[in-house]
Amino acid sequence: MIPSTPASSRLRTPLFTPKRMPSTSSLSSTSSLESLSRANSKAPSTPLLTANKKYKAPLSTEARSKNLKSKSMLAPVPASPLNLKPGSPTKSNGGNSSRPRTPVTPRRGESPSLFPATSEWDVSNVDPESVLVDFQTVEAGDVSAEIDEAWLKSAQKDLGKDDKVMVSVRIRPSDSTSAWIPNQTDNTIKLDANLAKNPGVGSGTSSTSPFTFDAILTGTPNKPIYTTVARSHVHAAMDGYNAVVFAYGQTASGKTFTLTGSQDEPGIIPRAMKDVFACIKRTPSREYLLRCSYLEIYNENIHDLLAPPSSAAANPVQIQGGVNGDVILAPLREEVVTSLKGVKEVLKRGDGNRRTACTDWNDRSSRSHSVFRLVIESRERSGGDDDDDDEMQSFSGRSTTPAMNGRQTPGMGGRQTPGMNGRQTPGPGGPRLQARGGRSVTTSVLSLIDLAGSEKATSDKERTREGKYINTSLLTLGTVIGTLADNAGKKKADHVPFRNSKLTRMLQPSLSGNARISVVCTINPDTSAIGESMSTLLFAKRIKNVKLNAQKKEVVDTDALIERYRKEIEDLKSRLAEREADAPVRNRRLSAREKIDESKAMQDLNGRIQQLTKLILTSQSVEDVKEGDLSRPSSPQKVNFDMSPYELQQELLAARTQLESQATQILSLEAALSTRPLPADASDNEKDRMIAEQAKTIRELEIVVNGYEENLGEPLRAVREDVEKEWSGRLEEEIKKREAKERWADEVVKELEKEKRLRVKMEGERQALAAFVSKFDSLGLNLGGMAGNGGAGVPSKLQPPLPSQGGAAAAYAAKQQARLSAIGNSSFASYILSPRRTDNMVLGDLNQDPSSTNPASNGTGYQASPMRLDSLKSQPSLMEQVMPEEEFGSEMSFELDELEVEHQLLARSVAELPVPSLNTANRWKVANGFGAGVAGGKENKENEPTQA
Numbered sequence: 001m002i003p004s005t006p007a008s009s010r011l012r013t014p015l016f017t018p019k020r021m022p023s024t025s026s027l028s029s030t031s032s033l034e035s036l037s038r039a040n041s042k043a044p045s046t047p048l049l050t051a052n053k054k055y056k057a058p059l060s061t062e063a064r065s066k067n068l069k070s071k072s073m074l075a076p077v078p079a080s081p082l083n084l085k086p087g088s089p090t091k092s093n094g095g096n097s098s099r100p101r102t103p104v105t106p107r108r109g110e111s112p113s114l115f116p117a118t119s120e121w122d123v124s125n126v127d128p129e130s131v132l133v134d135f136q137t138v139e140a141g142d143v144s145a146e147i148d149e150a151w152l153k154s155a156q157k158d159l160g161k162d163d164k165v166m167v168s169v170r171i172r173p174s175d176s177t178s179a180w181i182p183n184q185t186d187n188t189i190k191l192d193a194n195l196a197k198n199p200g201v202g203s204g205t206s207s208t209s210p211f212t213f214d215a216i217l218t219g220t221p222n223k224p225i226y227t228t229v230a231r232s233h234v235h236a237a238m239d240g241y242n243a244v245v246f247a248y249g250q251t252a253s254g255k256t257f258t259l260t261g262s263q264d265e266p267g268i269i270p271r272a273m274k275d276v277f278a279c280i281k282r283t284p285s286r287e288y289l290l291r292c293s294y295l296e297i298y299n300e301n302i303h304d305l306l307a308p309p310s311s312a313a314a315n316p317v318q319i320q321g322g323v324n325g326d327v328i329l330a331p332l333r334e335e336v337v338t339s340l341k342g343v344k345e346v347l348k349r350g351d352g353n354r355r356t357a358c359t360d361w362n363d364r365s366s367r368s369h370s371v372f373r374l375v376i377e378s379r380e381r382s383g384g385d386d387d388d389d390d391e392m393q394s395f396s397g398r399s400t401t402p403a404m405n406g407r408q409t410p411g412m413g414g415r416q417t418p419g420m421n422g423r424q425t426p427g428p429g430g431p432r433l434q435a436r437g438g439r440s441v442t443t444s445v446l447s448l449i450d451l452a453g454s455e456k457a458t459s460d461k462e463r464t465r466e467g468k469y470i471n472t473s474l475l476t477l478g479t480v481i482g483t484l485a486d487n488a489g490k491k492k493a494d495h496v497p498f499r500n501s502k503l504t505r506m507l508q509p510s511l512s513g514n515a516r517i518s519v520v521c522t523i524n525p526d527t528s529a530i531g532e533s534m535s536t537l538l539f540a541k542r543i544k545n546v547k548l549n550a551q552k553k554e555v556v557d558t559d560a561l562i563e564r565y566r567k568e569i570e571d572l573k574s575r576l577a578e579r580e581a582d583a584p585v586r587n588r589r590l591s592a593r594e595k596i597d598e599s600k601a602m603q604d605l606n607g608r609i610q611q612l613t614k615l616i617l618t619s620q621s622v623e624d625v626k627e628g629d630l631s632r633p634s635s636p637q638k639v640n641f642d643m644s645p646y647e648l649q650q651e652l653l654a655a656r657t658q659l660e661s662q663a664t665q666i667l668s669l670e671a672a673l674s675t676r677p678l679p680a681d682a683s684d685n686e687k688d689r690m691i692a693e694q695a696k697t698i699r700e701l702e703i704v705v706n707g708y709e710e711n712l713g714e715p716l717r718a719v720r721e722d723v724e725k726e727w728s729g730r731l732e733e734e735i736k737k738r739e740a741k742e743r744w745a746d747e748v749v750k751e752l753e754k755e756k757r758l759r760v761k762m763e764g765e766r767q768a769l770a771a772f773v774s775k776f777d778s779l780g781l782n783l784g785g786m787a788g789n790g791g792a793g794v795p796s797k798l799q800p801p802l803p804s805q806g807g808a809a810a811a812y813a814a815k816q817q818a819r820l821s822a823i824g825n826s827s828f829a830s831y832i833l834s835p836r837r838t839d840n841m842v843l844g845d846l847n848q849d850p851s852s853t854n855p856a857s858n859g860t861g862y863q864a865s866p867m868r869l870d871s872l873k874s875q876p877s878l879m880e881q882v883m884p885e886e887e888f889g890s891e892m893s894f895e896l897d898e899l900e901v902e903h904q905l906l907a908r909s910v911a912e913l914p915v916p917s918l919n920t921a922n923r924w925k926v927a928n929g930f931g932a933g934v935a936g937g938k939e940n941k942e943n944e945p946t947q948a
């Protein structure tokens with residue numbers, strides 16, 4: 001699309017000459033490669049015009065003189081001032097305001113004859129069989145003289161074997177000091193250390209470590225570039241492998257110069273075409289069908305550069321998913337070429353359509369990614385035997401020979417893509433050349449790609465918009481390459497975002513591995529471009545790690561094979577029938593040994609028939625797989641409703657074809673099944689053989705299943721390890737907790753035992769005490785009667801109370817009570833001897849009313865000793881009591897101060913006995929707690945020594 005010129009621009013004097021292709025007339029008269037190169041080369045820039053361009057490094061003297069030379073060879077530019085090419089000022093030089101807007105190279109229109117609505121070479125209009133190229137049809141002038149036998153031999157060895165992308169770096173010549181130090185001996189390149197240190201010049205990177213690639217190339221000549229980076233790939237394509245060569249680098253670094261070249265320095269594309277014809281010339285055994293297409297990706301739209309402008313604009317090329325990961329581009333014109341001249345015309349037409357424009361950095365900057373594709377199909381040359389077959393073939397379709405089940409074998413692409421005008425356009429990779437007479441067809445695609453260069457924002461809005469699309473798609477390419485390299489390095493299968501841009505989507509099959517790839521990374525050596533060059537080198541380093549595994553694509557002539565097998569089966573069957581018919585007569589004459597031999601021969605015949613039947617089925621399956629893997633059942637795919645109606649239609653078509661194919665496969669399997677059962681009279685040998693076969697199949701299946709389990713087991717093992725780790729941690733924790741509890745339980749048990757011992761001891765003491773008390777009670781002394789005081793009055797030291805019957809027990813209880821209260825009420829001792837538990841032997845008994853009518857009283861008002869003893873005895877044993885939870889101090893003593901009690905008792909038993917010692921008396925008083933008044937310290941004081 002030609003951008004409309006803004007009103008402001010229209011007012012200005014048109015001071016520029018659009019950089020466009022020379023007119024057709026100026027080129028059509030020549031057929032030499034030089035004229036092609038000239039046509040494809042960009043208009044050379046004069047030093048004057050490029051002097052103040054950013055990144056537009058002055059070219060070497062050699063390059064400049066060559067450019068000037070090529071300029072002089074182009075169509076003469078009139079001296080009119082209107083036609084003078086203006087300089088492209090830098091932004092600082094006024095930028096947009098002073099520079100007239102440079103339109104994109106006009107698409108078509110200027111030379112309508114270049115863009116015919118239809119072409120006689122359009123593949124849909126020609127019979128492939130009539131446009132084959134072989135060693136006889138190639139003209140001598142079309143071949144490159146550079147291929148010699150020695151090179152061919154060495155190239156053959158490596159074709160398709162390299163599983164890595166070939167990465168080369170080309171440094172554009174420059175008059176200014178180069179920031180990079182190349183070493184062509186060890187193929188390394190590194191940043192000049194002085195520049196890296198200088199932050200004003202460098203890109204901010206301090207890395208001076210060298211990058212190593214497959215080749216480091218310098219200088220202007222394109223021949224060594226082609227020989228090093230592209231020739232082996234072109235030959236691989238001729239040998240049946242897909243091959244891709246592309247140039248990557250910042251704007252104005254020399255990508256187009258490398259791919260297309262100039263008149264004096266033809267680039268990779270023209271040289272590759274010469275090599276293609278040279279290869280054909282050197283291969284007399286094969287015949288070729290060559291067809292080319294040319295497209296560009298501009299602002300994320302794909303334009304067919306060979307299609308008529310009107311239809312191309314109305315029908316942008318769509319990318320569709322093909323079978324086996326292929327992509328189908330439709331509608332895309334493919335033109336058959338039979339000579340170098342034909343290729344040149346196609347290229348010329350396509351180049352005329354390419355969008356280039358003058359930018360701040362490049363007079364003729366590619367504003368799009370351009371892809372030139374050559375589909376190469378070849379097969380063994382016919383010896384003439386199958387010429388009759390040729391007549392049976394329709395030029396646009398496949399063999400009409402019905403296959404075994406009467407089915408029509410689908411084409412390799414599995415479907416025919418309707419073209420723009422309803423014509424049938426095969427997708428790329430869909431062979432037009434038919435495998436026939438047992439001769440298989442090899443198909444490959446050679447893609448030569450000139451990427452647009454990454455660039456910074458320019459002063460022109462349109463250029464900036466284009467730049468954004470360019471940078472975004474290059475960024476996606478970088479991401480895709482990065483992920484592929486990562487996947488290859490770490491053996492991962494991360495999602496690769498091929499669909500994020502048209503470029504990566506189109507390159508998907510190749511980048512996924514099914515192509516030999518060579519990348520030329522072009523760099524501008526200027527110090528001002530260190531950052532961009534560094535990023536180009538990093539891209540180059542990443543793509544080096546992408547793994548490839550290019551496979552030859554071969555289509556065998558299954559129909560011919562099947563026909564041959566069928567004939568042989570018929571022949572064998574008739575021989576078998578003959579033998580069986582005269583078997584009864586013959587068998588009579590045969591010896592036993594001959595009969596065995598005869599039976600063996602029959603078995604062999606049967607075996608061969610079965611083998612051939614199997615082969616027929618296998619050939620058909622192979623064909624199905626090769627022709628689009630349609631026979632293999634696949635899980636239903638999700639329908640992407642974002643697809644255009646056209647794409648959906650294609651999907652529908654593909655699905656229908658797949659259904660048909662599956663139906664066919666069912667038929668084949670049924671046929672196979674019907675041949676399986678053994679005949680009733682099958683010999684033991686035959687049965688053994690079949691059993692052995694089945695056993696083998698089972699073994700194979702077991703191997704597959706084991707392998708599957710191992711693979712599947714891997715993630716499970718990882719999960720199990722994680723779980724084990726987690727649970728072993730928990731288990732340890734639990735064990736620790738349990739041990740702590742056990743320790744605690746041990747301690748509790750020990751404490752309980754201690755407690756038990758204590759209780760036993762206490763019980764012993766209690767019983768001893770009871771015995772002691774009963775002993776004193778049995779003396780019959782009136783300990784509680786206070787006889788010495790006349791039976792009344794308060795006891796004093798001078799008149800201590802006389803011992804009374806049961807008094808010892810009371811005295812003891814009182815003493816214990818006093819002791820325990822000192823220890824604390826909550827103690828075990830207070831619990832044992834608390835009033836609650838000794839209701840009938842309270843201390844207050846000593847002061848009990850003598851007139852008490854208590855039947856237990858002995859008339860003195862005090863409980864009889866036996867009663868108290870009984871009461872004491874009626875106390876539950878300590879051993880039977882509930883264990884108190886508190887821990888009792890070990891310092892608790894229940895020992896009875898027997899001596900003292902005895903002493904007191906003796907003192908009381910005789911009224912006039914000498915007064916007990918002061919200390920003893922005091923202790924006794926306190927211990928016996930003579931009522932509130934008696935116990936009070938005051939009253940005690942009154943009764944103390946003064947009274948004495």
Ligand SMILES: Nc1ncnc2c1ncn2[C@@H]1O[C@H](COP(=O)(O)OP(=O)(O)OP(=O)(O)O)[C@@H](O)[C@H]1O
Pocket residue numbers: 042044045059063067171172173219220221249250251252253254255256257258362364365366367451452453454522
């Ligand atoms: N190796 C070289 N020897 C001589 N001249 C060169 C070389 N490489 C590039 N040039 C010149 O430098 C200029 C820019 O090169 P070219 O157009 O190939 O860059 P590009 O990378 O394709 O830029 P863009 O991405 O903008 O299209 C052209 O005039 C070209 O002739």
